[in-house]
Amino acid sequence: MPEGHTIHRLARDVADRFAGRTLDASSPQGKFADGAALLDGTALTATEAHGKHLFLGFGSVGWVHIHLGLYGTFRFGEGVPPEPVGQVRLRLATRPGETPAGPLHYADLRGPTRCELLAEPEKQAVSDRLGPDPLRAASAPEAAWARISRSRTSIAALLMDQKIVAGVGNVYRAEVLFRHGIDPYRAGRDLTRAEWDGLWEDLVALMTDGVRKNRIDTVSHAHTPEAMGRPPRVDDHGGEVYVYRRAGQPCLVCGSPVATAELAARNLFWCPHCQQERPPDR
């Protein structure tokens, strides 16, 4: 289950296995049968991630645009692909007879919110609708600041708006605001430029680490389970975090209970003691 780091990691993992190789493409579930038929027998020529959107390039055939949504998964396997289990929207597999012969790989895509074949201009249009992505070298925080600094909307909501910043999800949102002691309900226009630059820089570092480890860890060395003598976290994202899904538990820094509230249909987590409203001096 994906924030931007998952998608960038997928772009890399797909390229490592399939780049330049002629592939079998199919849609065992049937919902992408027409698209898969067009890809079948062509070679993967490029992979790209922008925010939570994954693009797989197949030369002149176009781009497969994939968005995993809340429960989409992309899983890899080696060897001869087994009978598909569950609703496999798209299966990509190397060909046994390929020359030169290479290791056999396959990948199954299940439960995506979106899986469609796009021409180059349509792919560009998807990208154009997104804000700067902390994981893209060409992205810069200025465009996001232009929107944030004029907005009455809370910084917590702005960070989740993919038109403003692409790739940040509920975990990184909660964690980066905690790490900078910023009240999630503070209006965007009440942030200072220095605060925004600090958030952006930290997102670049945290998400880059997320791509490398394929999980979200946000606690600094002093707050790791080993350093604090506490049990490691066990849940489906597995990373060590300060506030995400820790409602009611003691803040790792000050010990006061972590708060939770619903904001724009998502669960927000924060420490009311460490993240105080501090309007800038003006």
Add this chain to the structure above:
DNA sequence: GTAGTATGCTAAG
């Protein structure tokens, strides 16, 4: 086995 929850987003109303 079953219920409950979820790192996201879109289209329908």
Add this chain to the structure above:
DNA sequence: TTAGCCTACTACT
């Protein structure tokens, strides 16, 4: 504002 997508994990029976 709400339903839907239809996976995967944990916690409980």
